[in-house]
Amino acid sequence: MGFGLVLWQIFASPDVPYFPPPIEWLRALAALWTSGKLVPAVVVTLSDFAGALALSIVIGSVLGILLGRSKLLDRLFGPALEFGRTMPAGAMVPVAVLIMGYTSSMTLAVVVLTSFWPILLNTRSGAQRISQDRLDTARVLRLSWWETQYKILLPSVLPSIQLGTRTAAPVTLIIVLLVEILTQVSGIGREIAMQQSMFRSAPVYGLVALTGVMGLIVNWLISWAGHLTRKYDPSAANGSEQ
Amino acid sequence: MTDSSGESALAFRCRALSVDLGVGEARRRIIEDLDLEVPRRQFLCILGESGVGKTTLLRVFGGLVDATADSVLELNGERVVGPPQGAVFVFQNYAASLLPWRTARRNVELGLEATTSKAARQQRVTAALRQVDLADHADDYPWQLSGGMQQRVQLARALAVEPDLLLMDEPFGALDAMTRENLQVELRRIQQTSGATVIFITHDVDEAVFLADRIIVLKGKPASIGIDVMSRLPAERDQVRTKESPEYLELRHRVYEAVSRRSGGGKE
Numbered sequence: 001m002g003f004g005l006v007l008w009q010i011f012a013s014p015d016v017p018y019f020p021p022p023i024e025w026l027r028a029l030a031a032l033w034t035s036g037k038l039v040p041a042v043v044v045t046l047s048d049f050a051g052a053l054a055l056s057i058v059i060g061s062v063l064g065i066l067l068g069r070s071k072l073l074d075r076l077f078g079p080a081l082e083f084g085r086t087m088p089a090g091a092m093v094p095v096a097v098l099i100m101g102y103t104s105s106m107t108l109a110v111v112v113l114t115s116f117w118p119i120l121l122n123t124r125s126g127a128q129r130i131s132q133d134r135l136d137t138a139r140v141l142r143l144s145w146w147e148t149q150y151k152i153l154l155p156s157v158l159p160s161i162q163l164g165t166r167t168a169a170p171v172t173l174i175i176v177l178l179v180e181i182l183t184q185v186s187g188i189g190r191e192i193a194m195q196q197s198m199f200r201s202a203p204v205y206g207l208v209a210l211t212g213v214m215g216l217i218v219n220w221l222i223s224w225a226g227h228l229t230r231k232y233d234p235s236a237a238n239g240s241e242q
Numbered sequence: 243m244t245d246s247s248g249e250s251a252l253a254f255r256c257r258a259l260s261v262d263l264g265v266g267e268a269r270r271r272i273i274e275d276l277d278l279e280v281p282r283r284q285f286l287c288i289l290g291e292s293g294v295g296k297t298t299l300l301r302v303f304g305g306l307v308d309a310t311a312d313s314v315l316e317l318n319g320e321r322v323v324g325p326p327q328g329a330v331f332v333f334q335n336y337a338a339s340l341l342p343w344r345t346a347r348r349n350v351e352l353g354l355e356a357t358t359s360k361a362a363r364q365q366r367v368t369a370a371l372r373q374v375d376l377a378d379h380a381d382d383y384p385w386q387l388s389g390g391m392q393q394r395v396q397l398a399r400a401l402a403v404e405p406d407l408l409l410m411d412e413p414f415g416a417l418d419a420m421t422r423e424n425l426q427v428e429l430r431r432i433q434q435t436s437g438a439t440v441i442f443i444t445h446d447v448d449e450a451v452f453l454a455d456r457i458i459v460l461k462g463k464p465a466s467i468g469i470d471v472m473s474r475l476p477a478e479r480d481q482v483r484t485k486e487s488p489e490y491l492e493l494r495h496r497v498y499e500a501v502s503r504r505s506g507g508g509k510e
Binding site: 131133134136137139140141142143144147151152155 | 304305306324325327329330331333335338339341343352353355356399403
């Protein structure tokens with residue numbers, strides 16, 4: 001990818017406004033930085049992203065455990081899930097704006113409604129797969145309901161929550177930017193839309209590249225968090241013998 | 243049978259125990275009209291062909307499965323509704339029962355965390371691990387231990403709650419022959435020192451004859467007691483000498499006949 005950028009830098013003509021060379025992107029970003037627009041935009045986008053992802057993890061794992069452990073709830077809400085998870089995020093923005101206005105809770109609502117699905121579905125199947133012997137163990141050792149939840153159930157579904165989060169994180173970032181571009185209230189998405197409407201291509205490229213880097217960092221952080229739990233996961237540990 | 247402690251000598255009792263399993267059309271009577279009294283400190287083995295309902299019976303004893311409404315089931319004179327205090331179940335599938343994210347020590351601790359202070363807990367966990375000869379592996383995770391060691395962790399977890407009654411569902415069924423024989427000797431020794439009553443399910447006649455003070459063979463559909471015999475072997479058991487003794491061979495002969503013959507022997 002670096003090689004491609006170098007080639008781009010060498011062969012891009014400064015006369016064509018559509019494909020500015022990468023050095024120009026950096027200059028544009030630096031100009032945005034000094035004008036004081038870049039940092040607040042990044043902060044808004046990142047905090048919206050983090051808030052939405054955190055909320056998605058909480059909602060997705062709680063609902064996932066409930067649906068995974070209760071046949072009744074699963075049968076009641078299963079069909080609604082199939083409908084809900086295919087709902088396109090962009091289509092929900094106008095509705096959310098109507099109801100909640102141009103607020104950050106509106107952004108949060110739209111993003112969470114899209115990004116908690118992979119977490120919910122993964123957690124649900126993880127909760128369904130918990131072995132009966134493990135649950136019976138909790139019963140014969142007379143663990144309380146609460147103890148069973150956080151000592152047996154939650155750790156059992158943690159790998160599934162993690163897997164769901166890895167799928168959800170890039171989606172979350174994409175939807176945050178999408179909402180920002182559509183509503184033009186704040187954040188990097190708004191800056192991209194503003195610069196684009198003024199036909200300033202270098203800042204647009206620069207900001208898009210910046211979101212790409214953010215996505216990479218997020219992915220890296222999530223898989224690093226996954227390694228923290230590896231030590232007890234026999235399927236991931238080498239040399240496990242039976 | 244008398245007990246020196248002066249308490250009731252009966253640990254466990256069931257009267258007219260029947261069990262139905264399944265839903266709607268598929269509902270079947272698995273066990274019918276079973277009467278059983280188990281005195282304290284007895285090592286009882288329940289034998290039977292696979293599918294006869296041994297595991298179901300043990301799960302009923304452990305309060306994991308309900309018996310029919312008119313069945314009477316008592317542990318230490320108290321009715322069993324749900325998993326009773328003082329009884330612990332040991333599962334055949336140790337890999338599913340142990341928590342992979344906890345070390346051996348933390349797994350053994352699991353049943354004590356809500357009820358025991360930290361200091362007392364440490365003491366009991368250490369003692370339990372020493373009983374099963376795993377003191378050196380307290381900080382290993384289950385996947386670092388062999389199958390036999392994992393099953394010993396599960397046994398230690400059961401012992402740590404100081405149960406009156408150990409319910410063991412073919413606990414050595416998934417282990418190799420050598421590990422199995424060692425664990426049989428250990429279990430017998432542990433049972434003698436801890437004074438727990440043990441109800442042990444197996445389909446292995448040799449295992450039952452070696453371990454038991456008393457053997458029950460389940461027969462029929464729905465299942466009921468085929469034969470009920472007391473062992474005349476000495477309390478101390480040894481894989482070589484015990485298995486050469488005439489009492490062992492005689493009991494083994496008798497139990498084998500009862501298990502293999504469909505009609506079964508008479509009740510003693």
